[in-house]
Amino acid sequence: MSIKSNLIICFSVLVLAACTGVTEREKSAFDVGNGSTDDQKILPGKNTSKTVLALLQSANEAARTGKMHRAESQLERALRIEPRNPTLWHYMAKLRLHQDRHGEAAGMAAKSNALAGRDKKLRTDNWRIIAHARHQQGDIKGAQAAQEKIQSLVN
């Protein structure tokens, strides 16, 4: 099973059951060890509005049933309403990774980081996305740099 497939799209706090973890996957040099946030769900921040939560729920349902274009559309609607919500950018990054659009995934994750403030958990997971994306693109040096970033955040 590829690394990508473990980055299950998990958009909403409301449907946690749908989000599976990382139980079966190959280990990669770009995984983080202990303390990885990989299997900790990134949930929408407490300031997320009800409107955006409703859209996230809809996106989550769409993703669960494989309607990725609908999930993407709902996420973009949410982003237009709360463009400074770092979690939404994080979800978008995951979606892009799922779609094999690695460059865009890294861009979204970096954007999420730029808005994440002191949210270490979110930043760590964003760096994981960046590390995976860079690795997939053959940017080994860049992936290593991202990995170091993860280590510094975890420690």
Next chain:
Amino acid sequence: MARRISRKRRPSPRRSRLKRLLQRRSPNAKPRWQQWPYILGGLAGLFLIYTIALDIIIRVSFEGKRWALPAHVYARPLELYPGLKLTAEQFTHELEVLGYRYTYKPNEPGTYTRQSDRFYLITRAFQFWDGKQPSQHLEITFDHKEVESLRDASNDKSMSIARMDPPRIGGIYPAHNEDRILIKLQQAPSYLTGALISVEDRNFYNHIGLDWRAIARAVWVNLRGSGGLQGGSTLTQQLIKNFFLSNERTLWRKANEAIMAILLEWHYGKDEILEAYLNEVYLGQDKGRAIHGFGLASHFYFDKPIERLNLAEVAALVAMIRGPGYYHPYRHPDRLLQRRNLVLDLMAQQGVITVAQANSTKQSALGVIQDRKKGASSYPAFMELVRRQLKQDYREKDLTSEGLKIFTTFDPRIQTEVEASVKNLVKQLDRSRGLHNTLQTAVLVTSTTSGEVLALVGDRDARYAGFNRVLDARRPIGSLIKPAVYLTALQDAERFTALSRISDEPIVLKGRQGESWSPKNYDGESHGEVPMYQALVKSYNQATVRLGMQLGFGAIADTIEDLGVKQNIPAYPSMLLGAVEMSPLQVARMYQTLASGGFRTPIRSIREVLTVEGKPLQRYSIRVEQVRDVNSIHVINSILQEVMRSGTGRSVQKRFPSKRAFAGKTGTTDDLRDSWFAGFGSDYLGVVWLGTDDNQPTGLTGSSGALHIWGDIMSRLDSQSLLPHISEQVENLAIDVESSLVGNEDCEQRVYLSFVKGTAPKNYADCAGGGTR
């Protein structure tokens, strides 16, 4: 016509020669009666070949693509949710743009009622990219400037979000500008086919394409010279004429029409022909757009799908077939009403409806909608941007024939504000500088986060369909280039901070042709050594050129490219002061990256494209790419905010509540030929250009011209304060202007600047109590 008459009077020389040849008989020639079988046989053969050719044309055309369907272009759908910044008046305007009708009691999709700040409406069902959205009954209340509550009126439950159907803002038409909405015969109300047959072709289901009795009747009526309702052409003939032939009234055309009508009937069933007729018939004109078919006509005149037309409306449309111009519902309503009633009488005569039905329906008004907002594009400048973006991915033919549905980023509410601002201020500025209506403008407003184009004006007449200055006017950008120069420096945080000292002394350089070039400051003064932020805030030319020469042209060109402008940046010193030509769209690309915190976000005008059946075809999704580190963008944006607080942009600050912070930069070119402003808050980025098409001096600087329009637009849009991205590596400090040390509110003159941690001054200014931090 005149040409045809004169030709008749003077037979062509060729024809006369032919006549003479035929008359000259050779001695061995057979008697004329023996030649006739050959002549007739030859003619019959030619006729057969010709008929076969017509048959091929008919079958290929009818079985292939029967109609070119233009692409339909939509604005963004309005998302309604509690807390949305929107007034009741703005919402009413949105409903008007959408063509929703005010009624006392809404009872069908596309209708609404309003009681003070409470709206009740029934939305139209709509096929979006993410699926079909059914019609909804909504109840919305407004509180001052925002949506207070949103409820589903069918079950009285509160809702988190509702999406309106998007306003249609135009189409991409083929050369002859035909527009239509295809319908199936089953969709047509039963009255429609009954009315058509009663009025246009009573014998439709019995004839073979030609109706001899009708022709004889028409000939008789013509001979008697009295007018009549029934013409000689069957529906099949009319369809053939519209479909394949011209409007020319010649015997040749009539003969072709007759043959083709018979062939069409031979190959296709009556219902297929009737369905084709319903979709083909011409029913009026909407500026440059031709309204074809009952599907579009019912939307255009009655704002409802064909299935929901009532008897009176059906009769009115059928009445218009004879002459959509002559029986125009808006220009000649009385004529149309009279003919509609005649149609109703004929329907009763043919037993399609009862006499009582006809009589009662005759009492009703025409019922056409009074306020037609939809139609040919009212926003040609934006449509041009859409068309160009589409042309990168689609062939022109597909755009004008496949019936694509294009969902754009356009926001009619924002466009209205931009247009109002341009209309008032351009005229005012033009007059103030004695420019005799030659002052031109280009304005672009985008969303800072997504890069979506929200509004666009490409001419002082906002609805002008010609030269689009946002896309095509390439002008020197003047000082708008300076942030790229300073950003190049600030990327090296160890070497440069906002307080780094740079020289503003005069400088002499070699120009492009080897001539001496010595840039001057706008105020004609030299300011000695100045902090870097001040050089940008006050837009000092000498300091910028000195800094730029130190950094190198290549590094600055790289920055400009990273910011989003892909073009050759000339490597000569005057480039540092903006002797680089760009369109307002290119300028927007550059500033978009600054506004979104160093993330390059492509400027988009399209979100999605659907096929005619509503299937997803292509999505132009949001993309971001980090091209500059957040820290240097923080610092440059803090300086650009100071431009608005105390520099060349300060004059608009009074339009906004205090403490609302924007970032921006003015641009002025030699002899005041171009006046630029580019600036942004947290939500909108606006770029404004003013100048003349023949590049004459306007007497306007960036501050005295474009900035005013920008400020007016942002104030109308209630644009919000810039909120920088959060970085733990950056600190924001008040700096005492006099000492360039850390200050506080006790310092008389202070500026607010960002510093990468560890690079800010370590000491407090005396006014802030002195000492080390």
